[in-house]
Amino acid sequence: MSNVTDISTRQVWELLEAVTDPEVPVLTILDLGIVRDVKVENGTVTVVITPTYSGCPAMDVISMSIRMQLLSHGYKQVNISQVLSPAWTTDWMSEAGKEKLRAYGIAPPNPTQSVCSMELFADDEAVQCPHCSSWNTRRISEFGSTACKSLFQCNDCHEPFDYFKCH
Amino acid sequence: MQQTLINYSLYLADNSLILAQRNAEWCGHGPILEQDIALTNISLDLLGQARSFYQYAAQLINTDNPSATPASEDSLAYLRDVYNFRNCLITELPNGDWGQTILRQFFFSSWQFLLYQQMKLSSDQTLAAIAEKSLKEVTYHLRWSSEWVIRLGDGTEESHNKMTKALEELWSFTGEIFEPAPFEKAAVEAGFGIDPVSLKDAWMQKVTEILQEATLTVPAPRWMQTGGKEGKHSEHLGFVLAEMQFLQRAYPNATW
Numbered sequence: 001m002s003n004v005t006d007i008s009t010r011q012v013w014e015l016l017e018a019v020t021d022p023e024v025p026v027l028t029i030l031d032l033g034i035v036r037d038v039k040v041e042n043g044t045v046t047v048v049i050t051p052t053y054s055g056c057p058a059m060d061v062i063s064m065s066i067r068m069q070l071l072s073h074g075y076k077q078v079n080i081s082q083v084l085s086p087a088w089t090t091d092w093m094s095e096a097g098k099e100k101l102r103a104y105g106i107a108p109p110n111p112t113q114s115v116c117s118m119e120l121f122a123d124d125e126a127v128q129c130p131h132c133s134s135w136n137t138r139r140i141s142e143f144g145s146t147a148c149k150s151l152f153q154c155n156d157c158h159e160p161f162d163y164f165k166c167h
Numbered sequence: 168m169q170q171t172l173i174n175y176s177l178y179l180a181d182n183s184l185i186l187a188q189r190n191a192e193w194c195g196h197g198p199i200l201e202q203d204i205a206l207t208n209i210s211l212d213l214l215g216q217a218r219s220f221y222q223y224a225a226q227l228i229n230t231d232n233p234s235a236t237p238a239s240e241d242s243l244a245y246l247r248d249v250y251n252f253r254n255c256l257i258t259e260l261p262n263g264d265w266g267q268t269i270l271r272q273f274f275f276s277s278w279q280f281l282l283y284q285q286m287k288l289s290s291d292q293t294l295a296a297i298a299e300k301s302l303k304e305v306t307y308h309l310r311w312s313s314e315w316v317i318r319l320g321d322g323t324e325e326s327h328n329k330m331t332k333a334l335e336e337l338w339s340f341t342g343e344i345f346e347p348a349p350f351e352k353a354a355v356e357a358g359f360g361i362d363p364v365s366l367k368d369a370w371m372q373k374v375t376e377i378l379q380e381a382t383l384t385v386p387a388p389r390w391m392q393t394g395g396k397e398g399k400h401s402e403h404l405g406f407v408l409a410e411m412q413f414l415q416r417a418y419p420n421a422t423w
Contacts, residue, residue: 055215085296141201
């Protein structure tokens, strides 16, 4: 039996590869690192996910997409549960995901050491322009079009761009 | 114990929800687009935190009362009346001008930052997890609002005067946050709650530091407004709820 479970667990992970973030559609939910666990027991699939930000409206859509994806591949009993701890961090984003973001025109998150500090009026991280690769950029706003992004502008090519902020 | 945990969770949820609702009124009205987006982002974070606390409260209520109509995050947000809300009065006050909204957010974020730092270590695992998650978001809120208080206080004569007026409007509503309600005392006694008195000095220190940098004067101690935690609200909350709850009241169980 344990072999069967292993195979279906792997199948579920593979199926989840096809579920994307509705707001940043180049990223799969595995790229984002929000799937924390998958269990298959007696035909019931449990997928444990964690939100990127508390109020991220994409989470409900993502839960629905996971359910639809698994149902359409024959998994009839699907439980999706959310955990908050340990809190999601951009460290869990895959390298492939970061490359996809860059190609999409969004600067990928920096490594953790530059996470939001309490130092005021400081650009606390150097962010690379996804268009011309210059590091000579400036933050326009801490907050962007979605909870996970902030707004930057490149001082060299002058293009404004989104930065998937380190969190 | 269970009832204390329910009350405490609802208190935390109500504070976040009502301030989220107030901040959301700025959507489309912010002074510039980026800051309009910033404030609505903060609103969304607060709404998410409120949802987590309401979901937890609903789960506890339903375990206590399996035969009753099940409670949900929606029923707790949309179907309770003014006297059941426990939020501090400062969250329900009208927004005033941009400076007043910013100053309130700064007071509130300074408190939430200290609260969640403690609550992250709570003996109740769900409260601890919500705090751990929320603290990362509140760090952004606190930095953003601190910068704006300084920018406006130490800005032009007009912005300085407006901030002085905002301080005058809001100050007497800051004491309530640190005045423990019976359910907070019970929560501390039960081991999972945070004593608000223990946060007061650190809050005052932070506020003093930022106000000084903003060239604003920390107001002298004065009589403080209270009542929100016991459901005795200002006339403003009724109007907030009327707008927020209208759809569910008029069309029960309506969904998108």
